[in-house]
Amino acid sequence: xxxxxxxxxLLLTMVPGSAPIPDGVVVAKDGEIxxxxxxxxxxxxxxxxIIDASGALVLPGLVNAHTHLAMTLFRGYADDMPLRRWLxxxxxxxxxxxxxxxxxxxxxxxxxxxxxxxVTCFNDMYHLPQAATKAAIEGGIRACPSGVLLGFLPxxxxxxxxxxxxxxxxxxxxHPRIHPMIAPHxxxxxxxxxxDKVRAAAHQLDVPIHIHIAETAQEVEDSYNxxxxxxxxxxxxxxxxxxxxxxxxxxxxxxQDIQILADKQVGIAHCPGSNMKLASGFAPVPRLAAAGxxxxxxxxxxxxxxxxxLREEALLAAIIHKGYTGDPTVLRAETVLAIATRGSAxxxxxxxxxxxxxxxxxxxxxxxxxxxSHMQPLHNPISQLIxxxxxHDVKATIVEGEMVMRDxxxxxxxEQEVIARACECTKRLLG
Amino acid sequence: xxxxxxxxxLLLTMVPGSAPIPDGVVVAKDGEIxxxxxxxxxxxxxxxxIIDASGALVLPGLVNAHTHLAMTLFRGYADDMPLRRWLxxxxxxxxxxxxxxxxxxxxxxxxxxxxxxxVTCFNDMYHLPQAATKAAIEGGIRACPSGVLLGFLPxxxxxxxxxxxxxxxxxxxxHPRIHPMIAPHxxxxxxxxxxDKVRAAAHQLDVPIHIHIAETAQEVEDSYNxxxxxxxxxxxxxxxxxxxxxxxxxxxxxxQDIQILADKQVGIAHCPGSNMKLASGFAPVPRLAAAGxxxxxxxxxxxxxxxxxLREEALLAAIIHKGYTGDPTVLRAETVLAIATRGSAxxxxxxxxxxxxxxxxxxxxxxxxxxxSHMQPLHNPISQLIxxxxxHDVKATIVEGEMVMRDxxxxxxxEQEVIARACECTKRLLG
Numbered sequence: 001x002x003x004x005x006x007x008x009x010l011l012l013t014m015v016p017g018s019a020p021i022p023d024g025v026v027v028a029k030d031g032e033i034x035x036x037x038x039x040x041x042x043x044x045x046x047x048x049x050i051i052d053a054s055g056a057l058v059l060p061g062l063v064n065a066h067t068h069l070a071m072t073l074f075r076g077y078a079d080d081m082p083l084r085r086w087l088x089x090x091x092x093x094x095x096x097x098x099x100x101x102x103x104x105x106x107x108x109x110x111x112x113x114x115x116x117x118x119v120t121c122f123n124d125m126y127h128l129p130q131a132a133t134k135a136a137i138e139g140g141i142r143a144c145p146s147g148v149l150l151g152f153l154p155x156x157x158x159x160x161x162x163x164x165x166x167x168x169x170x171x172x173x174x175h176p177r178i179h180p181m182i183a184p185h186x187x188x189x190x191x192x193x194x195x196d197k198v199r200a201a202a203h204q205l206d207v208p209i210h211i212h213i214a215e216t217a218q219e220v221e222d223s224y225n226x227x228x229x230x231x232x233x234x235x236x237x238x239x240x241x242x243x244x245x246x247x248x249x250x251x252x253x254x255x256q257d258i259q260i261l262a263d264k265q266v267g268i269a270h271c272p273g274s275n276m277k278l279a280s281g282f283a284p285v286p287r288l289a290a291a292g293x294x295x296x297x298x299x300x301x302x303x304x305x306x307x308x309x310l311r312e313e314a315l316l317a318a319i320i321h322k323g324y325t326g327d328p329t330v331l332r333a334e335t336v337l338a339i340a341t342r343g344s345a346x347x348x349x350x351x352x353x354x355x356x357x358x359x360x361x362x363x364x365x366x367x368x369x370x371x372x373s374h375m376q377p378l379h380n381p382i383s384q385l386i387x388x389x390x391x392h393d394v395k396a397t398i399v400e401g402e403m404v405m406r407d408x409x410x411x412x413x414x415e416q417e418v419i420a421r422a423c424e425c426t427k428r429l430l431g
Numbered sequence: 432x433x434x435x436x437x438x439x440x441l442l443l444t445m446v447p448g449s450a451p452i453p454d455g456v457v458v459a460k461d462g463e464i465x466x467x468x469x470x471x472x473x474x475x476x477x478x479x480x481i482i483d484a485s486g487a488l489v490l491p492g493l494v495n496a497h498t499h500l501a502m503t504l505f506r507g508y509a510d511d512m513p514l515r516r517w518l519x520x521x522x523x524x525x526x527x528x529x530x531x532x533x534x535x536x537x538x539x540x541x542x543x544x545x546x547x548x549x550v551t552c553f554n555d556m557y558h559l560p561q562a563a564t565k566a567a568i569e570g571g572i573r574a575c576p577s578g579v580l581l582g583f584l585p586x587x588x589x590x591x592x593x594x595x596x597x598x599x600x601x602x603x604x605x606h607p608r609i610h611p612m613i614a615p616h617x618x619x620x621x622x623x624x625x626x627d628k629v630r631a632a633a634h635q636l637d638v639p640i641h642i643h644i645a646e647t648a649q650e651v652e653d654s655y656n657x658x659x660x661x662x663x664x665x666x667x668x669x670x671x672x673x674x675x676x677x678x679x680x681x682x683x684x685x686x687q688d689i690q691i692l693a694d695k696q697v698g699i700a701h702c703p704g705s706n707m708k709l710a711s712g713f714a715p716v717p718r719l720a721a722a723g724x725x726x727x728x729x730x731x732x733x734x735x736x737x738x739x740x741l742r743e744e745a746l747l748a749a750i751i752h753k754g755y756t757g758d759p760t761v762l763r764a765e766t767v768l769a770i771a772t773r774g775s776a777x778x779x780x781x782x783x784x785x786x787x788x789x790x791x792x793x794x795x796x797x798x799x800x801x802x803x804s805h806m807q808p809l810h811n812p813i814s815q816l817i818x819x820x821x822x823h824d825v826k827a828t829i830v831e832g833e834m835v836m837r838d839x840x841x842x843x844x845x846e847q848e849v850i851a852r853a854c855e856c857t858k859r860l861l862g
Contacts, residue, residue, distance in 0.1 A: 112804035276754030323707030392823035
């Protein structure tokens with residue numbers, strides 16, 4: 001039996017209503033948490049691996065609820081451009097040439113970055129998802145992989161069948177860290193006929209649907225012109241939300257949309273960095289949260305962010321909504337940390353597995369150093385984490401009870417080789 | 432003679448119009464840059480200290496144009512609160528008890544954090560500025576210290592005299608890294624009579640004025656009610672801008688204000704993190720820049736940020752203006768890096784000394800590692816620095832030709848002692 005014990009840290013279980021536990025103890029056996037609490041009640045047994053978290057926070061791993069991981073290959077390739085030109089002139093032509101090799105190395109590069117930054121799970125939507133899945137399995141991270149369905153492609157029907165086969169194969173393999181989804185790109189790229197088939201397939205396969213919704217004002221305007229209703233209303237009327245859906249962005253949603261998203265318990269991946277960088281706008285997260293919607297946090301892909309640093313994304317979420325609402329009390333640090341952990345987990349439909357440190361959940365845990373000058377003095381550990389920390393403060397990352405990053409070193413992959421191979425792929429793709 | 436040579440890095444001199452120079456060389460003698468350019472033309476002589484910047488960027492140190500440094504002591508002490516309650520219930524009562532000891536250790540803690548984050552110069556406004564000055568001198572950073580003049584205090588006249596004496600004493604000492612200013616807090620806290628005396632004193636002493644202007648909508652509304660004009664117009668009519676002025680914030684400025692700020696070449700310290708966290712709003716930086724105003728970048732104090740990470744601040748500047756203007760092309764990465772280096776230097780009136788790497792300027796230089804997974808592949812080094820880097824990537828910080836931070840280690844101060852002493856001060860102040 002593989003046992004792990006973390007002790008002496010300030011434990012944030014992220015269970016709603018829980019207080020930080022000084023000198024907290026977490027014990028995991030074969031990847032499952034068997035104890036998380038005060039030192040007094042902790043089991044007295046030894047463990048194969050003991051982590052001394054003195055001077056550090058211990059909390060659930062951050063969950064990246066929306067990305068296109070292999071787009072690490074395009075990091076910094078095309079910035080400060082309008083979205084349409086960015087897609088048509090830069091990103092799509094490059095993506096036409098992608099091979100599995102490219103997606104594998106680009107994804108593995110992203111896995112390296114995320115594990116170093118305390119991200120223990122990511123939700124991916126990208127071409128050739130078998131390659132991202134391989135990267136996730138080998139790198140040691142938890143993943144929700146999916147391909148991307150684009151209705152305007154001549155082989156759209158074939159892509160759907162491939163996506164269904166992909167899910168079936170992963171369900172057969174039942175890897176404990178792999179949770180496949182099915183991913184129609186967006187309502188404006190997938191016609192109703194395709195969306196109906198996706199809905200039926202997701203229902204039959206019992207997997208969530210991963211989709212972009214209402215990212216730009218233009219998308220909403222076009223939806224009204226075409227259907228006389230918003231993208232959220234349109235998808236709701238198609239019955240899509242009868243499945244569990246992870247909707248990225250939801251920037252341009254009105255009160256009726258917000259009510260639908262809350263009523264149907266759609267998981268929302270808020271991506272503030274990408275939404276600002278591409279000038280899409282500010283998702284109304286305070287109103288979504290107040291309506292009872294499930295809100296998680298995502299980085300989006302590295303071509304529009306340009307990193308996978310979910311702590312930085314949490315900072316953005318914590319301050320931009322104060323900025324445009326004029327209310328300094330919205331989205332408190334505690335709320336944002338909940339969004340980045342259990343919020344994202346619930347948005348992905350993984351709330352029974354991850355998102356909090358509780359007995360019976362999987363042991364996805366990070367240890368964050370608090371001893372450096374920028375983290376002191378320490379009045380409020382959650383405030384420190386959201387407003388003052390940086391990703392390098394993560395000193396250990398544990399997934400399924402296995403330590404996969406320690407002191408900036410990746411323990412399963414050779415980071416320098418991954419970088420070199422990813423750079424070769426980029427060079428071939430972009431010339 | 433103390434000589435330093437940095438070689439093999441990708442050199443960004445930040446001279447307007449210059450391109451990145453591969454394998455660039457920078458040579459400094461006794462704190463002054465004697466060469467900055469391509470390896471071909473570099474002097475063939477040896478140096479006492481040689482820094483191999485392979486795989487790294489070499490650029491001017493970041494310049495923090497506005498902070499209240501010793502407020503590191505209050506980091507995370509009072510977040511997610513309205514500004515007025517935050518000041519009246521939390522910050523001001525704590526500040527009443529401040530001693531020189533507190534300001535010294537709080538400032539030194541901030542110096543540690545800034546040097547680790549590649550900030551080589553800071554503009555401070557805080558009580559007991561002799562203590563911050565001592566911390567800056569000992570820590571090895573460049574500083575523009577000033578006390579803070581508040582007209583409503585019974586000893587306002589005495590504070591002004593103290594401030595004048597403070598400037599005179601520092602001018603007598605002529606420390607090469609210390610550039611004093613005189614700092615009336617804001618137009619709404621300093622009546623016209625005091626502002627007149629400040630103006631006359633700054634003129635006579637030949638030092639810039641450091642002030643907050645138009646941070647909140649309320650301040651502007653109050654100014655119209657009291658004077659029938661905006662804070663910018665009011666100060667302009669008082670003749671304050673005939674001196675060089677560093678104005679922090681300038682969030683709520685209209686077209687006439689913007690024109691005045693540009694015409695008078697007022698230096699503006701843009702503090703996007705603080706302005707969002709306190710819900711003050713978005714300074715119209717794209718319009719200020721278009722009008723020809725001098726824009727620099729600041730973190731503000733750690734009670735409203737909560738760190739001193741100017742790279743993070745640059746990211747905010749690069750994305751928030753895209754978000755609220757709806758234009759993804761405003762404030763490109765190149766523009767923002769210019770703002771954080773030579774923009775801030777000019778805003779502080781230090782453009783002849785720092786802000787670019789040029790022969791004759793002081794050797795304030797940082798070396799930023801680009802070899803980690805989140806910094807690869809490398810298409811555009813400036814984009815990478817603004818959008819993808821984090822402060823820990825700074826692997827060497829040089830001020831006045833002296834290496835003061837290397838690989839996360841401070842070379843002049845004992846960071847652990849500083850943290851311990853600052854935490855003791857905080858404990859005494861806040862209980």
